[in-house]
Structures are given as structure tokens and as C-alpha cells.
Amino acid sequence: xPELPEVEALAQFLRxxxxxxxxxxxDAAALSAVKTFEPPVTALSGRDVTGAGRWGKFLGMECGGxxxxxxxxxxxxxxxxxxxxQTPPKPxxxxxxxxxxxxxxxxxxxxxxxLTEAGTKKRLAVYVVEDPTMVPGIARLGPDxxxxxxxxxxxxxxxxSQRTKTAIVDQSLLAGIGNAYSDEILHTARISPFAxxxxxxxxxxxxxxxxxxDVLTDAVRRSVGQDAARLKGEKRSGMRVHARTGQACPVCGxxxxxxxxxxxxxxxxxxxxxxGKVLADRRMSRLLK
Numbered sequence: 012x013p014e015l016p017e018v019e020a021l022a023q024f025l026r027x028x029x030x031x032x033x034x035x036x037x038d039a040a041a042l043s044a045v046k047t048f049e050p051p052v053t054a055l056s057g058r059d060v061t062g063a064g065r066w067g068k069f070l071g072m073e074c075g076g077x078x079x080x081x082x083x084x085x086x087x088x089x090x091x092x093x094x095x096x097q098t099p100p101k102p103x104x105x106x107x108x109x110x111x112x113x114x115x116x117x118x119x120x121x122x123x124x125x126l127t128e129a130g131t132k133k134r135l136a137v138y139v140v141e142d143p144t145m146v147p148g149i150a151r152l153g154p155d156x157x158x159x160x161x162x163x164x165x166x167x168x169x170x171x172s173q174r175t176k177t178a179i180v181d182q183s184l185l186a187g188i189g190n191a192y193s194d195e196i197l198h199t200a201r202i203s204p205f206a207x208x209x210x211x212x213x214x215x216x217x218x219x220x221x222x223x224x225d226v227l228t229d230a231v232r233r234s235v236g237q238d239a240a241r242l243k244g245e246k247r248s249g250m251r252v253h254a255r256t257g258q259a260c261p262v263c264g265x266x267x268x269x270x271x272x273x274x275x276x277x278x279x280x281x282x283x284x285x286x287g288k289v290l291a292d293r294r295m296s297r298l299l300k
Contacts, residue, residue, distance in 0.1 A: 012085045015156055015187030016230035017242050018065050021089050023235045025063035025072055028091060028122070032060050034074055035113035035121070039137075040100040044109040044126070047138045052110070054139065055079055060114070066149045067186030072112075077139055079112070080146050081126055084134035088127050091239050095123035109135050152186040157227055159185065164220045168208045175211065176204035176277065179223070188223070191246070194253035194277050195226045198262075203285045204270070204277060252278045 013021070034055045039045050045052060058075035065071070070089070071080040083089070087109070100108055107127040114122050128135040138146045154163060156179075167184050168175075179185055180193050188196070197204055200222035202215060211219070230249055237245050247254065251261050256269040256278055265282040270290050281287050 012189050013083045014189040014192050016234045018070050020234035022063045022065040024239050029060045032114040032116045034058050038099050038111040041109040044135050045137050067152045078143050080138040082136045086129040087135040090125040092123050151183050153184045156185050156187040161220045165216050172209045175206045178208050191253045196223045198252045201283050
């Protein structure tokens, strides 16, 4: 799933490539992805692109008083195409294409971007609104993970009692962090994913905040400026434990371990994070001693 650094990079990509252009035809290939009906997506046609923004993991493009907002969900992505087909896509079918937006640039070019979604579970969402806060998911967001102060962060953790990993990926508490970067943040802070927020002392909360800032800032630095097509690879290359089950931890050399759920998994280092304890698969609901 694209998280804060990738979505921030995509917003910057749109600022550099789409702002100043005029929206041409908008093709909705997956009607189920469009969550708003008034105004319709066709209302974007003919409007100047005047900005792009990010709210947590939501991406938006401003078009002359309207916003096209998307949540890419788990399998979604934005693909920029310099010379797109001018034939409208057929709605439905098995194509990963959800939405195509054509542009006319001041230089006379006619590029487009596609919103696509891999996999069979279609969760990508598209909204056309006058104000991004009209999108229900944005209205529910907590403070942005790169804008929250340390005092606010500590207050957020004090106000909940749950596993630390669960807390920092809860978008209503803190916006922008997902499964992958939460693994990296917890590893950097040397905190177990299952540590309860109520058990974290002030020093550990400060370490967690610092780790969050460092991991996300570094990921944004590496991502912004990359071509949209290369962002996924850049994300994978920067991971130390996430999606590296069985590989050596770059800090201590222990094997990176995994906890699996029905649809996803997370990774951690026992030596760095759990005092050497190996966390059991949560389907077994226990710890291996």
C-alpha cells in the first residue's frame, strides 16, 4: 500500500507534471471506484490544474475549484503516460485500470495518468469534491505523522491502550503510516510491535517519535523526485525489516521474523525489539518462549 512518503512523492510529481495543464477527457473504467456522483468526474474536463496535495495516504489534484481525490488502497497506483491511447477504455472487465485523466499542456503535449489497481479486491476510491475535507476518510484523519509535535504524539499514545503498532497505523490517531513503515519505525525505535502504548515510558515515547520522524523524512527524501514508476522499487530498497523475513537484521544480524494474519503480515527483529522472544503467528494467539 502506498504510504505517506510515496503519496507525498506522487503529489510532488503531479505538481511538477500536471500543474499548469488543462484537464481533457476523464475516463472512468471502473465505475465502482468513483464514490461521488455530484459533481461528476466529467466536470473536471476543461479546468486548469492548479495544485496537488496529500492528506495522510489520500492524494488530491486541484482543478479550478474542484478536487480529484483518491485513496490508492492496498493495490492501487498512479501511472503517468506521455502518449496515452485516445480510445476510451471499456468500463468493467478484468483490466486494472480504474480511471484515466487526459491533459493538454502549455507545450502542446497530451499526456495522461492512469489510476490502476492490482488484485481481485477492488478498494481504490475516487472522489470529486469542492473541498478535500468532504471526503469521509479525510475528515476522520488524525494529525499528519510528519506534522504532529512530540507533545501531541505523546498525548495521542497516552489517550489509547493498545498495541503500539496498531496505534501508529490507526489513521484516526495519526495519518500517513501503514504496515510497512510502522515495521521500520518500530525496528528503529527498538520497540516490540505488541508493546502496549500504556507501558511505554516517556523516554521510549521520545525514541518512537524520533524514529518516526527519521524513517519518514528519509523515505520522503529518497522518494520525492523519483519517476512515479520507480517509487515502489525505491520503497522496497529502503526497508530494513519489512518484507525481509528470513534475512539478517542489518543492525544485529539476527533473522528477521514474521507474524502473519489472514491478508497481511508484519516483520520484526527479535534481538532488537522483543528481548530475543519470537512472536508466534497471531493465528495461534500466543508467544513462543
